[in-house]
Amino acid sequence: EPEVTQTPSHQVTQMGQEVILRCVPISNHLYFYWYRQILGQKVEFLVSFYNNEISEKSEIFDDQFSVERPDGSNFTLKIRSTKLEDSAMYFCASRQDLEAFFGQGTRLTVV
């Protein structure tokens, strides 16, 4: 069964460093998303991406964040100058129709 894959599964980074979280969406999907879940809190929408551009972003998704689809398969989330409060589980999702398929997540720990 096709699935969304995310790498790495866990990343530890020092405050102020840049991180890139990687996702490989399901191959025939056209819509891509990033969500995050801070420990103990609800899953929050960050950004949606379609046709090589951002279609919507939340207020969380400020200039510190960027997304890119550098080739035909990868979808990345870059966080510049990480802060302690960026520590969270980050989920990538993709969809073709109504149902969104989620990856296993990347646990980002900023120290």
Place this chain on the structure above:
Amino acid sequence: AQSVTQLGSHVSVSEGALVLLRCNYSSSVPPYLFWYVQYPNQGLQLLLKYTSAATLVKGINGFEAEFKKSETSFHLTKPSAHMSDAAEYFCAVTTNDYKLSFGAGTTVTVRA
């Protein structure tokens, strides 16, 4: 904007007992509703979805949910809990923008 509220952050049930997880939604337009499950250290797996067809929706692992417009609810049930049902469950809503809004989650523990 749409939102969901999950009543009860923790539910504890005995093995074999009914599982009932409550979800109420708010939406100004007809919603699409979902239940996701998250096992420890894993991602979000879709249990079932409501897409304006049948109001009683059956999902995986014996779960089902009923959409009640009059009550703005989409409660999740399973007649008989199994130890493997221990997980966190999230209700989510979306509309035409397909951006999911999640509830806070309900953690289910199953007692032997």
